[in-house]
Amino acid sequence: MSGAVHSPAAGEPTLIERFGWRGAVEPGIARVVSSHGDYYRIVCNESPEPLLARKKKSAFARMKVASPDGIRAVKRAGEHPDAPVRPVTGDFVRFRHNDRGDSLILEVLPRFSVFERRDPTARRSSQTLAVNYDTLFVMMSLNEDFSVPRLERYLALAEGAGGETVVVLTKTDLARDEADVRVAELRKAADGRAEVIAISALTGDGMDGVARYARPGRTIALVGSSGVGKSTLLNALAGEELSATQEIQEWSGKGRHTTTVRELSMLPSGAMVIDTPGVREIGIVGEEECGLAKGECSHRYRK
Numbered sequence: 001m002s003g004a005v006h007s008p009a010a011g012e013p014t015l016i017e018r019f020g021w022r023g024a025v026e027p028g029i030a031r032v033v034s035s036h037g038d039y040y041r042i043v044c045n046e047s048p049e050p051l052l053a054r055k056k057k058s059a060f061a062r063m064k065v066a067s068p069d070g071i072r073a074v075k076r077a078g079e080h081p082d083a084p085v086r087p088v089t090g091d092f093v094r095f096r097h098n099d100r101g102d103s104l105i106l107e108v109l110p111r112f113s114v115f116e117r118r119d120p121t122a123r124r125s126s127q128t129l130a131v132n133y134d135t136l137f138v139m140m141s142l143n144e145d146f147s148v149p150r151l152e153r154y155l156a157l158a159e160g161a162g163g164e165t166v167v168v169l170t171k172t173d174l175a176r177d178e179a180d181v182r183v184a185e186l187r188k189a190a191d192g193r194a195e196v197i198a199i200s201a202l203t204g205d206g207m208d209g210v211a212r213y214a215r216p217g218r219t220i221a222l223v224g225s226s227g228v229g230k231s232t233l234l235n236a237l238a239g240e241e242l243s244a245t246q247e248i249q250e251w252s253g254k255g256r257h258t259t260t261v262r263e264l265s266m267l268p269s270g271a272m273v274i275d276t277p278g279v280r281e282i283g284i285v286g287e288e289e290c291g292l293a294k295g296e297c298s299h300r301y302r303k
């Protein structure tokens with residue numbers, strides 16, 4: 001394979017390294033920045049612009065992962081036995097570059113963090129919400145979305161998922177008198193497990209606290225119910241409208257979802273943010289669940 005077209009100055013990170021790759025820099029490594037059905041947008045050293053790639057179908061049926069007994073064939077990708085076999089936004093992949101058409105994703109590389117929603121009834125398979133993040137922002141708004149049990153479920157799922165967890169409480173400007181009490185309750189629930197930061201994207205309150213995590217080459221994943229302000233936070237960190245927020249798409253009749261595709265964005269600071277579609281409930285038996293991207297959504301609004 002020919003060398004990379006992206007050649008930074010000596011000592012400067014290559015494109016894939018700027019996108020968080022920490023392994024040996026070789027040709028044929030890419031990061032998935034968004035997925036659209038069978039197509040993926042990937043970034044790699046082979047092209048200064050993102051490329052379109054398809055996945056090689058057979059490559060994901062059975063994958064080899066390292067185990068204490070050596071290499072063995074397992075049904076699913078990565079260290080997490082429940083992880084889906086298809087690549088998702090944030091994945092590092094091995095791919096075959098094609099400069100005259102679609103490139104081909106050959107293999108999902110091991111994930112260093114995986115946040116997934118589990119269905120303990122196993123009626124639905126687990127759903128991978130974010131992978132390869134350094135910091136998971138578990139987001140909850142201080143008004144109607146507020147729920148200590150839900151926060152505890154998120155924290156339980158985040159434990160052992162890799163990466164650090166930060167609880168981001170949004171819309172302090174709307175919470176008024178209840179804000180302090182609610183923040184204190186959530187701080188107690190998260191005690192010792194995660195830092196808790198209360199913010200308002202509207203007034204800028206607390207934004208320094210979250211911006212500290214936006215470091216070059218690091219990935220922040222945003223998770224939380226629809227409407228808590230994930231895309232609003234992304235836009236505030238980016239200083240521009242990278243992701244549509246609720247008002248703009250409200251007319252579309254798509255129910256409560258505004259973000260429908262998981263997307264990885266590069267911020268001016270050099271940090272990356274994975275914005276995810278809101279989840280209604282998380283990992284709990286019998287509660288109403290809300291699906292995610294088109295084709296995955298089981299929400300009643302979309303039926």
Ligand SMILES: Nc1nc2c(ncn2[C@@H]2O[C@H](COP(=O)(O)OP(=O)(O)OP(=O)(O)O)[C@@H](O)[C@H]2O)c(=O)[nH]1
Pocket residue numbers: 170171172173174199200201202203224225226227228229230231232233244245246247256257258259260276277278279
């Ligand atoms: N007052 C106030 N409104 C906010 C704040 N942050 C977000 N909002 C509003 O909350 C609504 C929902 O915000 P979004 O950023 O679209 O929410 P989301 O979490 O991305 O939602 P989904 O994409 O559906 O998962 C929008 O109307 C935002 O303007 C805040 O700090 N204060």
Ligand SMILES: [Mg+2]
Pocket residue numbers: 230231232243244245258259275276277278
């Ligand atoms: Mg959104």
